[in-house]
Amino acid sequence: xxxxxxxxxxxxxxxxxxxxxxxxxxxxxxxxxxxxxxxxxxxxxxxxxxxxxxxxxxxxxxxxxxxxxxxxxxxxxxxxxxxxxxxxxxxxxxxxxxxxxxxxxxxxxxxxxxxxxxxxxxxxxxxxxxxxxxxxxxxxxxxxxxxxxxxxxxxxxxxxxxxxxxxxxxxxxxxxxxxxxxxxxxxxxxxxxxxxxxxxxxxxxxxxxxxxxxxxxxxxxxxxxxxxxxxxxxxxxxxxxxxxxxxxxxxxxxxxxxxxxxxxxxxxxxxxxxxxxxxxxxxxxxx
Amino acid sequence: xxxxxxxxxxxxxxxxxxxxxxxxxxxxxxxxxxxxxxxxxxxxxxxxxxxxxxxxxxxxxxxxxxxxxxxxxxxxxxxxxxxxxxxxxxxxxxxxxxxxxxxxxxxxxxxxxxxxxxxxxxxxxxxxxxxxxxxxxxxxxxxxxxxxxxxxxxxxxxxxxxxxxxxxxxxxxxxxxxxxxxxxxxxxxxxxxxxxxxxxxxxxxxxxxxxxxxxxxxxxxxxxxxxxxxxxxxxxxxxxxxxxxxxxxxxxxxxxxxxxxxxxxxxxxxxxxxxxxxxxxxxxxxxxxxxxxxxxxxxxxxxxxxxxxxxxxxxxxxxxxxxxxxxxxxxxxxxxxxxxxxxxxxxxxxxxxxxxxxxxxxxxx
Numbered sequence: 044x045x046x047x048x049x050x051x052x053x054x055x056x057x058x059x060x061x062x063x064x065x066x067x068x069x070x071x072x073x074x075x076x077x078x079x080x081x082x083x084x085x086x087x088x089x090x091x092x093x094x095x096x097x098x099x100x101x102x103x104x105x106x107x108x109x110x111x112x113x114x115x116x117x118x119x120x121x122x123x124x125x126x127x128x129x130x131x132x133x134x135x136x137x138x139x140x141x142x143x144x145x146x147x148x149x150x151x152x153x154x155x156x157x158x159x160x161x162x163x164x165x166x167x168x169x170x171x172x173x174x175x176x177x178x179x180x181x182x183x184x185x186x187x188x189x190x191x192x193x194x195x196x197x198x199x200x201x202x203x204x205x206x207x208x209x210x211x212x213x214x215x216x217x218x219x220x221x222x223x224x225x226x227x228x229x230x231x232x233x234x235x236x237x238x239x240x241x242x243x244x245x246x247x248x249x250x251x252x253x254x255x256x257x258x259x260x261x262x263x264x265x266x267x268x269x270x271x272x273x274x275x276x277x278x279x280x281x282x283x284x285x286x287x288x289x290x291x292x293x294x295x296x297x298x299x300x301x302x303x304x305x306x307x308x309x310x311x312x313x314x315x316x317x318x319x320x321x322x323x324x325x326x327x328x329x330x
Numbered sequence: 331x332x333x334x335x336x337x338x339x340x341x342x343x344x345x346x347x348x349x350x351x352x353x354x355x356x357x358x359x360x361x362x363x364x365x366x367x368x369x370x371x372x373x374x375x376x377x378x379x380x381x382x383x384x385x386x387x388x389x390x391x392x393x394x395x396x397x398x399x400x401x402x403x404x405x406x407x408x409x410x411x412x413x414x415x416x417x418x419x420x421x422x423x424x425x426x427x428x429x430x431x432x433x434x435x436x437x438x439x440x441x442x443x444x445x446x447x448x449x450x451x452x453x454x455x456x457x458x459x460x461x462x463x464x465x466x467x468x469x470x471x472x473x474x475x476x477x478x479x480x481x482x483x484x485x486x487x488x489x490x491x492x493x494x495x496x497x498x499x500x501x502x503x504x505x506x507x508x509x510x511x512x513x514x515x516x517x518x519x520x521x522x523x524x525x526x527x528x529x530x531x532x533x534x535x536x537x538x539x540x541x542x543x544x545x546x547x548x549x550x551x552x553x554x555x556x557x558x559x560x561x562x563x564x565x566x567x568x569x570x571x572x573x574x575x576x577x578x579x580x581x582x583x584x585x586x587x588x589x590x591x592x593x594x595x596x597x598x599x600x601x602x603x604x605x606x607x608x609x610x611x612x613x614x615x616x617x618x619x620x621x622x623x624x625x626x627x628x629x630x631x632x633x634x635x636x637x638x639x640x641x642x643x644x645x646x647x648x649x650x651x652x653x654x655x656x657x658x659x660x661x662x663x664x665x666x667x668x669x670x671x672x673x674x675x676x677x678x679x680x681x682x683x684x685x686x687x688x689x690x691x692x693x694x695x
Contacts, residue, residue: 053458060581062581092557150396
């Protein structure tokens with residue numbers, strides 16, 4: 044059914060541009076990761092981009108220097124705390140509602156305006172990550188809206204053919220969302236036990252042959268690795284040493300418990316790095 | 331010594347409110363008092379501007395990598411991002427498609443000097459080749475929250491941008507056509523074997539026998555995202571649309587007869603030819619009497635209103651002017667909500683809009 048409240052364009056389906064070399068040319072050689080395995084990309088964080096909101100923040104993660112690879116650009120605004128509508132049932136603590144939305148021009152494929160399952164998924168995980176950090180009991184009967192627009196998704200423009208590419212991109216997007224939402228919450232003056240930040244670690248297999256053992260890297264870019272076996276996104280509170288949300292994807296044999304814990308540890312390490320940026324940004328705003 | 335001073339300070343602090351509190355409690359008297367100060371001072375608005383002063387414009391282009399053209403426009407606290415994305419619409423997908431005859435093309439070539447042709451306009455409109463959409467529900471202001479269908483304001487804005495795009499003839503259908511030149515049956519091998527994107531140049535006299543075929547159109551999806559909203563959304567959105575279209579580079583497209591589809595070149599791009607530079611300029615009329623009949627009492631024309639002023643004014647005027655040919659041409663004029671603005675005031679407003687055009691032009695460079 045067409046959405047009559049928006050301008051929908053032509054009746055017939057339109058096709059995104061197909062390039063000459065899409066079929067003929069083999070996949071380009073994967074660009075190798077230039078960073079050490081335990082370094083995350085540089086990020087830029089700023090609060091107060093939307094003055095009419097209670098709190099807001101903007102996060103940008105740098106591109107890898109390769110043209111055509113876009114970094115992550117996120118804008119987050121927090122509205123509230125405000126009283127819940129009369130119709131809603133009594134709540135002894137603050138009700139969080141999170142919305143994550145990709146802009147139509149954020150990814151390789153044009154996105155629609157209606158929320159798709161990926162965005163719902165991101166919203167749920169974000170809510171879980173933040174709920175652990177907010178002192179929700181201080182605001183009974185009130186609600187707060189956290190809205191994130193992904194202006195530019197972390198996606199390679201040229202490699203759309205990677206299998207399950209989007210699945211791994213979601214991890215990076217979520218970790219960015221957690222960090223930027225945490226900054227916006229602090230900007231809104233909502234009490235938190237600690238600043239929560241996201242970090243991603245992935246188990247990657249290099250150069251195709253199975254003889255080399257897979258290794259763990261932080262902040263992976265799917266186009267820089269031959270194959271990603273598994274990835275996990277961690278939302279971590281550094282001073283309390285607590286994880287508020289853990290999202291794990293991929294295949295790992297159940298016997299390799301050690302590998303699993305190692306990945307989570309690496310994710311925590313990435314989160315600590317992001318947290319340092321977050322703290323610096325917030326102290327700058329105050330001071 | 332210091333003690334009495336501090337006591338007066340505390341008492342006065344407890345009696346007066348800060349400016350934002352006044353603005354929230356009684357917005358209309360607050361703005362009125364600011365506009366008519368007691369002691370002969372010039373009228374200033376609550377945001378510190380004079381009535382005829384607009385916020386400075388900042389425009390950044392080409393910051394998005396997935397869009398074919400993009401722009402970020404910031405006027406004061408209103409920030410909007412626009413991304414233009416081209417997609418291919420094969421003519422087979424268009425119901426009731428009427429191919430333009432070669433005769434028509436000839437006419438178009440002649441008409442090209444004076445703007446877009448009637449046939450081109452028909453194509454743009456009938457096949458819906460321009461798709462602008464405005465999203466306000468990004469938390470840009472407390473009243474726009476996601477999870478609900480687009481607000482009436484968002485719908486109105488999208489429609490206004492849509493109709494203005496067609497009315498101004500900013501983009502011509504000729505630039506959006508993808509042509510295919512079928513190979514000649516005999517040996518005319520020295521001509522280029524594929525189709526060409528710009529058909530008008532390809533049709534020389536000597537190849538009149540082989541007729542070009544129109545195989546597809548580019549559809550431009552123009553998506554606008556408000557990051558921050560503080561009044562006057564239309565001016566900012568329209569400036570973003572124009573800047574993004576001027577920045578748009580579509581890949582060179584040709585028809586591949588073997589695959590029966592349109593393929594694009596990765597390296598070769600073609601800049602979209604945007605005609606003119608229409609700039610929107612809005613103002614709101616603020617009346618002295620909050621509930622009185624329009625016409626009684628004083629009134630102020632507030633250029634580029636912010637969110638507080640917009641909520642207090644009923645009458646709004648938007649004028650779209652283009653001075654790129656030297657003299658100011660009014661491309662569109664919209665006025666609603668009152669009867670204060672008469673003929674003289676609107677004529678005077680055209681001068682204000684011209685000044686705004688210069689500012690925006692300067693920002694676009």
